Amino acid sequence: MEIRRIKYSDLGGFVALWDGVFKEGKYLSSPPPPAGGIGPVLQKVAAHKIPQFVAIVENELVASAEAFPGDMCGLKEKNSARIGVVGAHVKQSLRGQGIGRTLLKMLIADSKRYGYSKLILEVYESNKPAKKLYESLGFIYNGFGRDVVFPSGLKVRSERMSLLLG
Known part of the structure; x- marks a missing residue:
C-alpha cells in the first residue's frame, strides 16, 4: 500500500471512491460532483499543499482523507481559513484494516504544518466505527449537526466533532 498526497491524476479514482461510498446509501448524502468540478479543486490542493492524502493498493485509489480550509467550504466563522474541514472515505472491502487511521494521523500532522488551529467534521451517529476512530485520535463531540x-429514505443525524491543534 502506498500513502501519499493526492495528485490531479488521481481524479478518476477519487470520483470512483466517492461514488462507491455514496452508493452504499448510509455514509454520504450526495454523489460526487462531475469530475470537471473536482478537477480545479485538486489542482488548488496540489498547488497550495492543502492537506489531502490517499491510499493506493494495486494501482487503485482505495481511501482518501482531506482537511479543506473552512473558507473554501463556506464556513462563516471568524478565522475560518485556519479551520480544516475533514472528510474521509475508505473503500468498503478495506475498512477496519487501519487505512483510515493511518491517513488521519498523516492528515492531523500535515494540518499543523498547514497552519490550522482546529479540525472539524461531521459524522453520522449511526457510523459507530468512524466515531470511535475519531475519538481515539482526540476528536471531541460538540453537539448535533443536521x-x-x-x-434510500434512511434518516440519520450528524454529530459535530473537533480537534484543537497545538
Whole structure:
C-alpha cells in the first residue's frame, strides 16, 4: 500500500471512491460532483499543499482523507481559513484494516504544518466505527449537526466533532 498526497491524476479514482461510498446509501448524502468540478479543486490542493492524502493498493485509489480550509467550504466563522474541514472515505472491502487511521494521523500532522488551529467534521451517529476512530485520535463531540435523509429514505443525524491543534 502506498500513502501519499493526492495528485490531479488521481481524479478518476477519487470520483470512483466517492461514488462507491455514496452508493452504499448510509455514509454520504450526495454523489460526487462531475469530475470537471473536482478537477480545479485538486489542482488548488496540489498547488497550495492543502492537506489531502490517499491510499493506493494495486494501482487503485482505495481511501482518501482531506482537511479543506473552512473558507473554501463556506464556513462563516471568524478565522475560518485556519479551520480544516475533514472528510474521509475508505473503500468498503478495506475498512477496519487501519487505512483510515493511518491517513488521519498523516492528515492531523500535515494540518499543523498547514497552519490550522482546529479540525472539524461531521459524522453520522449511526457510523459507530468512524466515531470511535475519531475519538481515539482526540476528536471531541460538540453537539448535533443536521438531519439527513439519504436517497434510500434512511434518516440519520450528524454529530459535530473537533480537534484543537497545538
